[in-house]
Structure formats: C-alpha cells, structure tokens
Amino acid sequence: MNTLQLDPRTKLFLILLCVLCAMFSPSLLFQFVLVALIGLLAVVSGKWKYALRGVAAYALICLFTTWCMGVMTGTWRTMFVAFLGLLHKVYACGMLAGIVISTTKVGEFLSAMARLHFPKKLTIPIAVMLRYLPTIREDWHFIKDAMRLRDVSPSLLGFLKAPAMTVNCIYVPLLTAASKAADELSIASVTRGIENPKPRTCLVEIRMRKTDWLAIVFFTAFLALELIWKVVG
Amino acid sequence: MNQQLTVKKGLAAKDLVSVGIFSALFLVFALVGGIFFAPNPVLTFYMPVGSALLCGPVYLLMLAKIQKRFVVSILGVILCIIWFVTGMHWAMALGYLVMGVVADLVAGIGKYKNKKINSLSYILISLGGTASYLVFFANPDGWAKTMLGNGTEQSYIDTMRSTGTVWIMVIMLVGTILAAAISALVGCKMLKKQFEKAGITK
Numbered sequence: 001m002n003t004l005q006l007d008p009r010t011k012l013f014l015i016l017l018c019v020l021c022a023m024f025s026p027s028l029l030f031q032f033v034l035v036a037l038i039g040l041l042a043v044v045s046g047k048w049k050y051a052l053r054g055v056a057a058y059a060l061i062c063l064f065t066t067w068c069m070g071v072m073t074g075t076w077r078t079m080f081v082a083f084l085g086l087l088h089k090v091y092a093c094g095m096l097a098g099i100v101i102s103t104t105k106v107g108e109f110l111s112a113m114a115r116l117h118f119p120k121k122l123t124i125p126i127a128v129m130l131r132y133l134p135t136i137r138e139d140w141h142f143i144k145d146a147m148r149l150r151d152v153s154p155s156l157l158g159f160l161k162a163p164a165m166t167v168n169c170i171y172v173p174l175l176t177a178a179s180k181a182a183d184e185l186s187i188a189s190v191t192r193g194i195e196n197p198k199p200r201t202c203l204v205e206i207r208m209r210k211t212d213w214l215a216i217v218f219f220t221a222f223l224a225l226e227l228i229w230k231v232v233g
Numbered sequence: 234m235n236q237q238l239t240v241k242k243g244l245a246a247k248d249l250v251s252v253g254i255f256s257a258l259f260l261v262f263a264l265v266g267g268i269f270f271a272p273n274p275v276l277t278f279y280m281p282v283g284s285a286l287l288c289g290p291v292y293l294l295m296l297a298k299i300q301k302r303f304v305v306s307i308l309g310v311i312l313c314i315i316w317f318v319t320g321m322h323w324a325m326a327l328g329y330l331v332m333g334v335v336a337d338l339v340a341g342i343g344k345y346k347n348k349k350i351n352s353l354s355y356i357l358i359s360l361g362g363t364a365s366y367l368v369f370f371a372n373p374d375g376w377a378k379t380m381l382g383n384g385t386e387q388s389y390i391d392t393m394r395s396t397g398t399v400w401i402m403v404i405m406l407v408g409t410i411l412a413a414a415i416s417a418l419v420g421c422k423m424l425k426k427q428f429e430k431a432g433i434t435k
Contacts, residue, residue, distance in 0.1 A: 015318060016318075019317075019318060090319055093318065093319060094319075097318075120249075121244060121249060121303070121307065122307065122310060122311075124246065124249040124250065124253065125249050125250075125252040125253035125256060125307055125311060126253065126311060126314070127253065128249070128250050128252075128253025128254055128257075129253040129254070129256045129257040129260070129311065130257075132253065132254050132257040132258075133257050133260075133261070136257060136258065136261050167419065168423070168427070171290050171423060172423065172427050174258065175258070175290060175291065175294050175428070176427075176428075176431065176433060178254050178255060178257075178258055179294065179298060179428075179433045181254055182247075182250055182251040182254045182255070182298070183247075185250050185254070186246055186247035186248075186250040186251065187247075189246055189250060190246050190247065194246045195245070195246045
C-alpha cells in the first residue's frame with residue numbers, strides 16, 4: 001500500500017499548530033474535529049488501527065465529559081472537569097506526537113534538523129530520548145515481572161511495607177539498563193560516524209512535497225477557523 | 234572501552250547520547266511523580282514536590298557519568314521544549330530552562346564531582362517546576378487569563394484561587410526543596426552502594 005511520507009519538518013510544524021489549535025479551541029466540538037483530523041492523518045500514514053482506537057477513545061471521553069457537565073454537581077464536578085480539561089488539552093497533541101514518533105526514522109529527523117541548522121548538541125539528545133521512551137516502558141514490564149518473582153510487590157502497598165527494598169528494585173535496574181544502553185548506543189553511533197564534521201547525507205530524500213504543503217494548509221485553515229469562530233462567537 | 238572516548242574535551246557524541254537517555258528517564262519519573270497532583274486544583278501546588286521526589290537518583294547518576302559542562306543545561310532545554318509542547322504554562326517551561334543553566338553553573342563549582350554540590354544543583358533544577366505557580370502568586374489575574382486561553386476550565390482556576398494563599402506558596406517551596414533533598418540523599422546512597430561497586434561510575 002502506498003502510504004503518505006511527510007517531511008520531518010512538516011511534522012514538527014504540525015505539532016506546533018496542534019498545540020495552538022488545542023490552546024484556542026472554542027468548544028468540545030472543535031476539539032473532536034481536531035482529533036478526527038489527526039485520525040485522518042494517521043489513516044493516510046497507514047495507521048488506520050491507531051486512528052480508529054484514538055478517535056473511538058476520544059469519542060467516549062467526550063461523551064463522559066458532557067455527561068459530567070450535565071449530571072454532577074459540587075466538588076466532584078470541579079475535580080472531574082479539571083481532570084478532563086487537562087486530558088482534552090493534552091489528548092490531541094499526544095495522539096499526533098504518537099504518529100510522528102512512530103513514523104519518523106532517527107536518521108530522517110537528524111537530517112531535517114541539520115537542514116534547519118539546529119545545533120547537533122540539542123538534536124542528538126532529543127532524538128535519543130524519543131527513541132528511548134518506549135524502551136523504558138518495556139523495561140518496566142520486565143522489572144515488574146522480576147520483582148514479583150522475588151516476592152517484592154511493585155505496587156503502592158508493597159512500597160509502604162518495604163520502602164527501601166522497593167525503591168532499590170525499581171531504580172537500580174532501570175538506571176543500570178540506561179547506563180549500559182548509553183554506552184552501547186554511543187559506541188554504535190560513533191562507529192556509524194555521528195561525529196563526522198561534514199554535513200549529513202541521508203538515503204531518504206528530505207524535501208517538502210505537495211502533500212506536506214497540503215497537510216500544513218489543512219491544519220492552518222483549522223486554526224484560522226477556530227480563531228474566527230472565537231472572535232465572531 | 235569507555236575511557237578512550239571520554240578523554241576528549243567538550244561534549245562528545247557519547248555524552249550527548251547519554252544525556253538523551255537520562256533525559257528520557259528524568260522525564261518519565263517527573264511525570265509519574267507529578268501526575269497525581271497536577272489535575273487536581275487543590276493539590277496542584279504540590280506537583281513540583283511530587284516531581285522532585287523521584288528524579289534525584291537519575292540526575293545524580295547522570296552527573297556521575299558525564300562530568301562536563303552544559304550537560305544539565307541541555308537537560309533543562311529538553312524539559313523546556315517538552316513542557317511547552319504538551320501545553321503547560323510558559324513559566325514552567327522557562328523555569329526549567331533558567332534553573333537548568335543555574336544548576337549547571339552550581340554543579341560546575343564542584344567540577345561536577347562533589348556529590349553535595351551536585352545534590353544542591355538538583356534542588357535548584359527541581360525549583361524550576363515551581364515557576365508557573367510563582368507567576369500565579371505574583372499576578373493571579375494574568376495567570377488565570379493565560380490558563381483560560383490555554384483551555385483550562387474556569388472552575389479549576391477558581392478552586393486554585395481559593396486554596397492559593399501565601400502559606401501554600403511557602404509549603405510548596407519548602408516542600409520541593411525537602412523532597413529534592415531527600416531524593417538526592419537516596420540517590421547519593423544508591424550511587425555509593427550500587428553503582429560504584431558495579432563499576433558503572435568511577
């Protein structure tokens with residue numbers, strides 16, 4: 001299947017637009033349309049499962065929010081509304097970030113950043129960080145299993161029973177793994193010439209295509225619509 | 234095999250990769266610590282306390298591993314970008330940026346080797362998270378406006394205002410410093426007991 005390949009620069013710009021859209025969103029409906037728009041982007045990027053799950057979950061959250069606003073009163077309402085407010089604010093950006101991270105290769109990202117003349121001292125840590133976040137989650141599952149094997153409960157109750165033990169069991173493997181990964185990754189990247197002072201080359205051609213401009217136009221138009229709606233309404 | 238790479242002055246690729254990995258851990262622990270507090274308007278002031286409580290060992294191990302200038306500044310810049318992109322108040326992002334540079338300078342006094350000074354610099358970077366609340370106390374109206382513009386609910390802000398007194402600010406600042414100090418203490422012990430023995434740090 002022919003899937004959409006966006007330029008990393010476009011993706012970054014889309015994230016910025018998405019933050020602005022979430023900021024200025026005048027109503028719940030607009031938020032939902034924004035999420036649907038991101039879902040559409042996911043579909044054309046070949047991630048229709050991700051899109052379906054994301055939009056369906058958001059629809060449920062929206063329903064729950066309207067129910068909360070209508071039925072609940074008092075302190076509970078304040079708490080839930082505040083919590084949901086934060087969720088609504090972050091959801092769209094998080095979903096878009098998920099698509100961006102899973103579709104961008106590290107090499108492409110670094111090349112695009114080099115084109116934008118971003119300092120390497122900043123782009124390398126960011127690229128490594130984004131790649132390492134999912135690994136932490138994976139490690140955490142293994143560590144949890146290992147803790148159970150040793151009769152250390154990885155829950156809050158276990159923490160209260162034996163705080164020092166639990167803290168050690170969580171931090172030490174995570175930090176050791178991180179430290180080892182840092183050594184191995186840096187050796188691998190030095191071997192592949194990350195310290196080469198010459199400008200980077202990249203197998204994937206990095207340039208702005210028609211689809212890039214189209215995506216930017218779509219999201220900018222949506223932002224403009226929101227702003228107009230806010231001023232008029 | 235690591236020693237040969239660290240001889241070079243300035244930040245080598247190895248250091249940059251390490252900063253990236255430790256930033257990821259720092260971010261995860263800060264989020265886990267803060268997530269219970271942030272969405273609740275009464276508890277939101279204690280969010281920096283929660284974040285400060287968990288990150289100490291990560292920070293100290295990072296400094297123990299890479300004893301060079303600009304490492305903490307880069308961490309500050311990365312956190313600043315992440316908080317801004319996720320739609321937090323701008324002062325929080327700025328706070329991490331500024332305190333990152335300050336913490337870097339402070340840690341530099343001990344050449345990044347003195348554990349006590351490193352702990353002090355961790356306390357300083359933890360205070361970066363309190364910046365958005367300090368802005369709130371300095372100018373509640375302007376703060377409410379920014380947050381409303383960012384899409385936060387009116388009732389959240391109202392509740393925050395009714396709980397936000399000078400006392401809360403004192404508790405938040407002292408609490409953050411204490412939590413960071415405890416976290417750093419645990420981190421120091423852990424470094425000594427686990428990582429130095431295992432040969433991960435020198």
